[in-house]
Amino acid sequence: MAIKTGNLGYGLPGRLPVELADALLVRPGLRIERIVSTGQVTPDGEWNYQSDDEFVILIRGAARLRIDGEHEDRDLAEGDWILLPAHCRHRVTWTQAEPPTVWLAIHVSPG
């Protein structure tokens, strides 16, 4: 039986021009991906949002996140998780560049 394995810290780059996203498992209504950030943030004036719920875990490194309607950034440290509901507008305002910041994002179709 072929068993798929990997490590979330595998092949971490030094510095990347853009975020790196690797899909680890894709199923109907579900996508699990590793995201590596080396300082990238959401561009000024833009928001991220998606039609899926997104369960995000900060695996390594550190980041700050702003949720639309909140008055302060949220600090994310190793082990922190947050469930971003579908259509929740949010911005990544800071990510630790060195060592790189590693996220696990689990995208789940709502309902």
Next chain:
Amino acid sequence: MAIKTGNLGYGLPGRLPVELADALLVRPGLRIERIVSTGQVTPDGEWNYQSDDEFVILIRGAARLRIDGEHEDRDLAEGDWILLPAHCRHRVTWTQAEPPTVWLAIHVSPG
């Protein structure tokens, strides 16, 4: 908007008589849970298996896993993930007790 958050290292116990499992997100066909092991293993002569696929990540600590039909345990270190297909018989043969071992298990209905 109520945003659910947490930390995978929250409230780690000293030593537990049994594994601790907390469901973080439950949806039709999906269950994400944190599991904390403080030395627990699968009892001698028993196997674990389930009707769901199980995507398991070793978040903190260390463990060893035996897959039925393989001749050696697999060592799991921090960041290692493994996709255990439904009905794949496996045994946890060792878990680091101190500091506790933390797993993230994502149970996905196959197909």
